Amino acid sequence: MGRKSTKESVPPFKETFEPLSLESKTPATVVLLLNSHEEDILVKACEAIHKFAEKGDENKVCLLGLGALEPLCKLIAHSNRLVRRNAFMALGIMATNGEVNNALKNLNAIPLIIQKLTPEEDGVVHEFATLCLASLSVDSTCRVEIYTNNGMPPLIKLLTSPDPDVTKNSLEIIFNLVQDYKSLQAVYELGGIPSLLELLKSDFPVIQHLALKTLQCVSTDKDTRKTFREEQGFEKLMDLLHNMHLTDLHAEALHVVANCLSDSETLQLIHNNGGLARLMDFVLTPQTPGIQSTAVKCLTRVAQSSDSRTVLHEQDVEKALVELLSVVDNNVKASACQAVAAMSFHPASKDSFRDLGGLPVVVQQLSSESSALREAATQALSSLTHSNKLNALAVYEAGGHEVLIQQLCDSSARTVANSAATLCNMAEQEIIKSSILSHGGIQALVEPLKSKDSQVLINTALCVAMMACDNEARAKLQKAGGLQPLVTLLHSNNKEVLQNACFAVNVCTGDTSCALEMYRLGALEILQEVNRSVNRRTSFSKLAMISLLNSNLSVKYSLTGHLASTDIITSGFYDVGKACLGQTVLTLEELSKQPVNQRRAIIVVNTATDHRETVDMPEERQPSRSESEIGSKRGQITPRKKKEKDKQCDEVQEPRTEKQQSMTEDVSLQMLIKEARDSILPLKDEQEQYAALARLVSEAMGGAVAIETLHQFQWVLHHSELRFQLKSNVIPIGLISKGIYCHRALLFKCLADCIEMSCTLVRGEYNRTWNEVVLFRENSNNQRSSQPQRYIVDLMHQPGTLLAVDTPAALQYQTI
Secondary structure (H helix, E strand, O other): OOOOOHHHHOOOOOOOOOOOOOOOOOHHHHHHHOOOOOHHHHHHHHHHHHHHHHOOHHHHHHHHHOOOHHHHHHHOOOOOHHHHHHHHHHHHHHOOOHHHHHHHHHHOOHHHHHHOOOOOOOHHHHHHHHHHHHHHOOOHHHHHHHHHOOOHHHHHHHOOOOOHHHHHHHHHHHHHHOOOHHHHHHHHHOOHHHHHHHHHHOOOHHHHHHHHHHHHHHOOOHHHHHHHHHOOHHHHHHHHHOOHHHHHHHHHHHHHHHHHHOOHHHHHHHHHOOHHHHHHHHHHOOOOHHHHHHHHHHHHHHOOOHHHHHHHHHOOHHHHHHHHOOOOOHHHHHHHHHHHHHHOOOHHHHHHHHHOOHHHHHHHHHHOOOHHHHHHHHHHHHHHHOOOHHHHHHHHHOOHHHHHHHHOOOOOHHHHHHHHHHHHHHOOOHHHHHHHHHOOHHHHOOOHHHOOOHHHHHHHHHHHHHHOOOHHHHHHHHHOOOHHHHHHHHHOOOHHHHHHHHHHHHHHOOOHHHHHHHHHOOHHHHHHHHHHOOOOOOHHHHHHHHHHHHOOHHHHHHHHOEEOOOOOOOOOOEEOOOOOOOOOOOOHHHHHOOOOOOOOOEEEOOOOOOOOOOEEOOOOOOOOOOHHHHHHHOOEEOOOOOOOOOOOOOOOOOOOOHHHHHOOOOHHHHHHHHHHHHHOOOOOOHHHHHHHHHHHHHHHOOOOOOHHHHHHOOHHHHHHHHHHHHOOOEEEHHHOOOOOHHHHHHHHHHHHHHOOOOOOEEEOOOOOEEOEEEEOOEOOOOOEOOOOEEEEEOOOOOOOOEEEOOOHHHHHHHHO
């Protein structure tokens, strides 16, 4: 038989020990006592831990490491009230430490804590339970858990607790909770607004501040504002604002006021009840600068909606703002300028500010040493001058445009953007624009064009477009180096930046020099890329490209293969042949520097005259004109001018510069122009004029050539000889005596433009080029047709024949 255990051999005790007094100075021992079954020991252990934890964060962390947190979380639900109270005291103090707080999140203690917020529970429990939740509610996950465990109702009730600590902790929890929209709505649904308003009368500033901060959050909700209004909340806030003993609360109270007034319905009711007048009085009453500035910012927030601006205008807010522009403090004046900017979206307010003399006062602020005030002043002027010529004139008369030009160099991007916008508004009037330009306005825009700030670029590019409307202004922009950054903006992926840059490029192409410079900088290639993009192209980018091409017809013809009747060929035009999409078309200067090659000759049109020097050349032109017409010029060509004026030229082969090439006198072309003017223009019939001009061109270019003998027409050899003689790939068109479709059509267009006859120039495939003209033909009754008809002019096979477009004969001419 086995031995009995010791336990079984010990008889049960019939008596207990006398009460035993325990003392311990070791935290670990006290933490072990939290697992005791003795209530007295638990009470003393919790009390000891509370006192130990109160001494600092090191002690709280020490207790956490000893494992005190988990037993304390169990003890807050103990049946003994004293154990629960002391456990809550210990837990609440420990939870104020960040490490303890993080550990507490994982113990699922929130539901247990919320259960102890009932009215029947001890006030001390309420205090430390709410302290614990206040620490936890900083975390968004814990906020959700508090809300889902129905924590809001007991917290709302605790706002009326006689214990200020409970009230303060509850307020702090609610403030954290209302950062989430569901909890925000729950405050007014559970009747929390009256309690929050009542707490504004608290004797404790911390409670007043928390109440205002909470009201600031909940008043962003429309339904809450309705309840707030019903509870006379605005009146209570105004009472607080007029209490000079509570100035520390004024800033937060004004934020709540701003929320209330952002609702147009509430604003109207407050206005009707005289509340807005009280607010105006408060704004104008001398306060500390910080409070007065906040009060004006409150008005700025209110003025964000159209309806609110109307109500504020009825309250004569403009008069108050103009008065505030004259105070000493810069922050108040800056806030006033921002309010002016907001109110200026109301047309009647713009006029009021002008009538009250407010614009010169705003202009004065541009000279302030305060960067914030200068920025706010430029913002106000931008709004005041937008679509208001009288205000723009008032700013001009106050000398504002001169100071605004200086602000374009400011370090603040907002100041620069606002200044550019204001100058743009003012430049709509010619007298102001002239003055801006005379003070270096367009040169001052160059640096902002290099900014990294999108709004600066948007406003500056638009301002350039407004300013560069005449050649003098465009020349100033070009000389100041403004075209390079403007072209660079065409790369922007910002839609507004790109749009305004395209607009400015379009305007600048009005000057040939600017257009050529932008082309040299790659503007055309960039615009081609933009217009190929479905997402980036706009009507502005298309217009900019068209304008750039129209300013350089040589490039336009090379890229598009088409010149309209309105595209007038002038001296310096050259045909380099068809260029592929995205290909860069070289300038005439660059082409003239290339050595002679086997590529297509470049045909140049030059009507400039230079009688200083001529050089003999082979006599190859058909003698279709009389000796008197040709005179001593037969068999001669004119070389480019030399850089040294006194140096004489003895042979064509001498190297020449682009400038010399452009000044070459094409005597034969000049004679053709004179002959066309003398023989074509006197003809009365328009059709006969075109036919006669066609015959003139054909005779100059080798005469009619039958289709079947076209391959025997030795124009290629003739062009090679000319290039050899000129030592250049560039051939003046007047020197060509054997030309086919492309050469004849170009000459026809050139002569027609010179004598003001209308025609197009269209490039086809395989050297096919033709001219289209529009005629009103007579019908069988000898009456002029009301419908114009388009014709292609035959210059090659039956010179002078007009072929109706889209007929077999015309199609054959275009495609043979």
